[in-house]
Amino acid sequence: MAKEKLPEEIRTLFFEYCLSAFEKRIYSGWNWHLGLLQIASEIISNAEEAQRILACLDKVQHSEYEREEVQRIKFKIIKKTKGEKEADKFIGQNLSNPSFRRDAISKVLKNKNYEKAISIAKDGVKSDEKNKPGLAKEWYDWLLKIAEAQKDKEKIIEYARLLFIDNFRHEQDYYQLMKNNIEPGSWNLFVEDIIKDITLKKRWLDFDLIAKIYIREEWWSRLLALIKQNPSLSYIENYEKYLSENYSDELVKLYALAVVSQMSHSTGRSHYQTACKYLRRMIKLGGRESVEKIISDFRAQYPQRRALMEELNRV
Numbered sequence: 001m002a003k004e005k006l007p008e009e010i011r012t013l014f015f016e017y018c019l020s021a022f023e024k025r026i027y028s029g030w031n032w033h034l035g036l037l038q039i040a041s042e043i044i045s046n047a048e049e050a051q052r053i054l055a056c057l058d059k060v061q062h063s064e065y066e067r068e069e070v071q072r073i074k075f076k077i078i079k080k081t082k083g084e085k086e087a088d089k090f091i092g093q094n095l096s097n098p099s100f101r102r103d104a105i106s107k108v109l110k111n112k113n114y115e116k117a118i119s120i121a122k123d124g125v126k127s128d129e130k131n132k133p134g135l136a137k138e139w140y141d142w143l144l145k146i147a148e149a150q151k152d153k154e155k156i157i158e159y160a161r162l163l164f165i166d167n168f169r170h171e172q173d174y175y176q177l178m179k180n181n182i183e184p185g186s187w188n189l190f191v192e193d194i195i196k197d198i199t200l201k202k203r204w205l206d207f208d209l210i211a212k213i214y215i216r217e218e219w220w221s222r223l224l225a226l227i228k229q230n231p232s233l234s235y236i237e238n239y240e241k242y243l244s245e246n247y248s249d250e251l252v253k254l255y256a257l258a259v260v261s262q263m264s265h266s267t268g269r270s271h272y273q274t275a276c277k278y279l280r281r282m283i284k285l286g287g288r289e290s291v292e293k294i295i296s297d298f299r300a301q302y303p304q305r306r307a308l309m310e311e312l313n314r315v
Contacts, residue, residue, distance in 0.1 A: 252287030
């Protein structure tokens with residue numbers, strides 16, 4: 001309704017309802033308490049109505065989310081009643097609001113005011129790095145965009161490298177971006193330094209990140225060696241498609257060790273079905289003889305597990 005051109009009588013009724021429902025807290029706790037003032041801000045027609053909404057906004061108990069939502073509504077009112085210049089001034093005074101910082105960087109970048117864009121983005125990094133590291137990475141991503149606009153290869157490499165190592169935003173191909181901006185003769189040494197830095201960080205996601213590098217470079221022997229360091233069934237399966245052509249025997253051995261290990265501490269039909277799924281994968285890789293040996297051993301070792309015997313019959 002707020003986006004339609006309403007007859008004045010209905011608009012006024014609608015506006016008063018929004019403010020009244022807000023004052024009575026009718027929708028408090030239903031995610032629509034502030035939403036009423038958002039709607040009201042869409043249909044104001046004069047400065048007095050704007051002031052009434054602003055007065056309501058000043059009564060809001062501010063959690064971080066509410067504070068940012070209040071700022072967004074105030075921005076809309078200021079822009080509507082006082083114009084673009086005052087609205088921009090308001091954004092500049094409230095850059096701790098991530099949506100405002102994004103808008104501010106985007107606007108000055110569009111106007112090719114690169115130094116100002118860099119300043120706002122770096123201020124975001126400084127402000128958020130300690131308590132909101134994920135948000136700080138977003139500002140680094142903006143610094144990368146600015147560097148790309150400036151065609152600054154050194155900065156492109158610096159920021160792309162940082163964001164790649166932190167595994168930020170999978171939709172952005174930081175790896176290819178680095179490769180596009182580094183001299184081919186220096187690339188392999190550069191990649192080895194990245195692998196070293198990732199390894200030193202010792203985070204759980206490092207395995208996958210290093211594996212991605214090996215896949216991109218088609219370093220299959222190193223990928224196999226990496227999997228041997230963490231030979232879980234899910235990891236072996238995940239990277240099997242890259243290794244099955246040249247390393248099927250090694251994959252069969254890894255699957256065999258992992259299946260036997262799992263069976264030693266797992267019971268229940270679902271676990272047995274999972275183990276048998278991997279036995280079938282081993283057969284497809286040419287490991288029928290190994291599978292028959294494992295099945296024979298399981299029958300001898302776990303004869304009391306009826307569900308396991310039933311699942312083995314289906315392999």
